Amino acid sequence: MQIIFHVDNIEEYLQNGKNYNFPSSPDRCPHSDCKCRVKLKKHGFYHRYYLDGAVCIKITIRRYICPVCKKTISYLPDFCLPHFQYSFNMIVSSLKKTLIRTKTLSSIISDFKRNFPHILFSRQHVYFYTKRIINNLSFIIYGLRQIDPYIKIPTTGTERERAREILDVINIVPLFSQRFYDYCQKSFLASLT
Numbered sequence: 230m231q232i233i234f235h236v237d238n239i240e241e242y243l244q245n246g247k248n249y250n251f252p253s254s255p256d257r258c259p260h261s262d263c264k265c266r267v268k269l270k271k272h273g274f275y276h277r278y279y280l281d282g283a284v285c286i287k288i289t290i291r292r293y294i295c296p297v298c299k300k301t302i303s304y305l306p307d308f309c310l311p312h313f314q315y316s317f318n319m320i321v322s323s324l325k326k327t328l329i330r331t332k333t334l335s336s337i338i339s340d341f342k343r344n345f346p347h348i349l350f351s352r353q354h355v356y357f358y359t360k361r362i363i364n365n366l367s368f369i370i371y372g373l374r375q376i377d378p379y380i381k382i383p384t385t386g387t388e389r390e391r392a393r394e395i396l397d398v399i400n401i402v403p404l405f406s407q408r409f410y411d412y413c414q415k416s417f418l419a420s421l422t
């Protein structure tokens with residue numbers, strides 16, 4: 230599970246690496262099937278790369294483990310999120326195409342490979358995200374309702390149809406507010422991890 234946290238000073242984060250003052254470990258396991266009131270333990274670090282324009286930067290990610298369920302959480306700095314913008318748009322657009330099913334999956338994937346030749350995007354990714362968004366529909370709707378209780382959200386139709394309409398809502402969001410969009414993006418991404 231990834232938890233997004235805010236970093237005020239990106240330079241400081243990049244320079245300090247493992248010595249950065251990371252958020253302290255949660256007092257309760259955030260995994261829904263555990264939720265034990267127990268202090269999570271430090272569980273090392275890992276590295277990930279993030280693209281800042283054309284520059285690829287290696288960053289250190291702090292990881293914690295729940296001593297009860299043994300599942301880990303990691304703290305992802307929010308400055309990594311612009312990097313997701315690209316993949317987020319790509320995921321949303323691929324999901325919509327998959328859910329509409331006007332094209333075969335193979336042709337959707339070859340479209341992507343043509344448009345985004347540097348991005349690894351496979352049939353498995355499409356299945357994974359489609360399944361995730363359908364399984365997490367109520368969570369995503371909950372998030373949207375927190376921001377705008379009057380937002381028009383489909384309540385009828387099959388899960389596939391509702392998922393497609395939700396994606397439309399998420400796509401319209403940037404027209405209204407950046408903050409709203411950021412929130413949707415974060416909750417959407419959180420629902421995928």
Ligand SMILES: [Zn+2]
Nearest residue numbers: 258263295298
């Ligand atoms: Zn746990």
